[in-house]
Amino acid sequence: MKKSLVVIGILLLAVSTIQAQKLTGAGATFPYPIYSKWFSEYSAAHPGVEINYQSIGSGGGIRQVTAGLVDFGASDGPMTDEQLAASKVKLIHIPTVLGAVVPIFNVPGVSNIRFSGEVLSDIFLGKIESWNDPRIAKDNPGVNLPNQKIIVVHRSDGSGTSYIFTDYLSKVNTDWASGPGKGASPAWPTGVGGKGNEGVAGLVRQLPGALGYVELIYALQNHISFGEVKNPAGNWLKASIEGVTEAAASIKKMPADYRVSITNAPGANAYPIASFTWLLIPVKAADPAKGKVLKDLLSWIVNSGESQVSALSYAPLPKAVQDKVLQTIYALQ
Numbered sequence: 001m002k003k004s005l006v007v008i009g010i011l012l013l014a015v016s017t018i019q020a021q022k023l024t025g026a027g028a029t030f031p032y033p034i035y036s037k038w039f040s041e042y043s044a045a046h047p048g049v050e051i052n053y054q055s056i057g058s059g060g061g062i063r064q065v066t067a068g069l070v071d072f073g074a075s076d077g078p079m080t081d082e083q084l085a086a087s088k089v090k091l092i093h094i095p096t097v098l099g100a101v102v103p104i105f106n107v108p109g110v111s112n113i114r115f116s117g118e119v120l121s122d123i124f125l126g127k128i129e130s131w132n133d134p135r136i137a138k139d140n141p142g143v144n145l146p147n148q149k150i151i152v153v154h155r156s157d158g159s160g161t162s163y164i165f166t167d168y169l170s171k172v173n174t175d176w177a178s179g180p181g182k183g184a185s186p187a188w189p190t191g192v193g194g195k196g197n198e199g200v201a202g203l204v205r206q207l208p209g210a211l212g213y214v215e216l217i218y219a220l221q222n223h224i225s226f227g228e229v230k231n232p233a234g235n236w237l238k239a240s241i242e243g244v245t246e247a248a249a250s251i252k253k254m255p256a257d258y259r260v261s262i263t264n265a266p267g268a269n270a271y272p273i274a275s276f277t278w279l280l281i282p283v284k285a286a287d288p289a290k291g292k293v294l295k296d297l298l299s300w301i302v303n304s305g306e307s308q309v310s311a312l313s314y315a316p317l318p319k320a321v322q323d324k325v326l327q328t329i330y331a332l333q
Contacts, residue, residue, distance in 0.1 A: 027061020059158015076160020
């Protein structure tokens with residue numbers, strides 16, 4: 001009897017230890033739909049593991065993980081050397097999926113608009129102010145564009161989506177590159193700000209003549225019109241999994257730290273506003289038990305989770321990148 005009670009005690013202790021493994025994360029909104037699915041499925045398959053992820057934007061995620069306030073962060077824009085050096089925790093970027101940013105608009109009576117990079121950047125610079133501007137009309141023959149003021153809508157919070165978008169604008173327009181530049185919270189020359197995807201989308205829907213940007217999955221899930229973008233090959237493309245995959249194929253050698261940009265990538269069908277998104281993971285977890293669970297979660301994502309991403313309009317990591325990422329995960333302490 002005494003032996004049985006000891007065994008039961010040990011089992012209860014083990015269960016309570018497992019139940020204590022609650023991981024907290026914060027950051028990017030861009031991958032939130034797939035992260036929510038992954039974390040829920042992993043927890044369901046691993047009783048006692050709870051994962052709480054707050055999609056507060058990449059800027060907030062970077063601030064929290066570098067301060068050691070969460071177990072992991074998430075960002076759509078890679079951290080800078082300065083941010084990594086200032087972090088209290090030594091971090092590594094783990095790419096998870098690829099996605100796209102799309103220009104969304106509210107122009108009464110118009111269901112599709114084509115945007116070249118030069119035109120899109122000049123709208124956000126405030127140089128093009130009306131929907132019937134000759135430069136927009138030239139790219140949209142036959143479209144009845146109104147003489148209506150363009151209301152620019154951008155993110156008000158620190159956002160990886162903004163980083164991707166402005167990284168693209170910086171590549172296609174030297175005035176943007178030398179002016180606002182790329183960043184999660186650039187100094188927007190014009191427009192109004194909305195918090196998160198929902199804030200930007202809400203303003204675009206409310207304001208006739210508005211133009212903003214959100215992740216592809218958000219636009220699709222909420223039935224928001226988004227335009228075509230001209231790629232470096234001269235082709236007009238709607239964002240798609242195939243277009244993002246071709247953009248990723250432009251990377252011939254993935255850097256060891258995975259910090260890479262694929263905006264404005266070459267390729268006939270490469271969608272130009274595409275990006276990897278990353279989890280920001282401590283190289284050595286402060287709590288070894290949590291570190292073990294996090295390592296297992298990351299391995300599960302690469303081995304099992306990647307097969308689920310296309311259903312949510314993300315592109316999976318290329319096989320060669322998956323293999324490289326797994327080696328990095330196995331090396332975590």
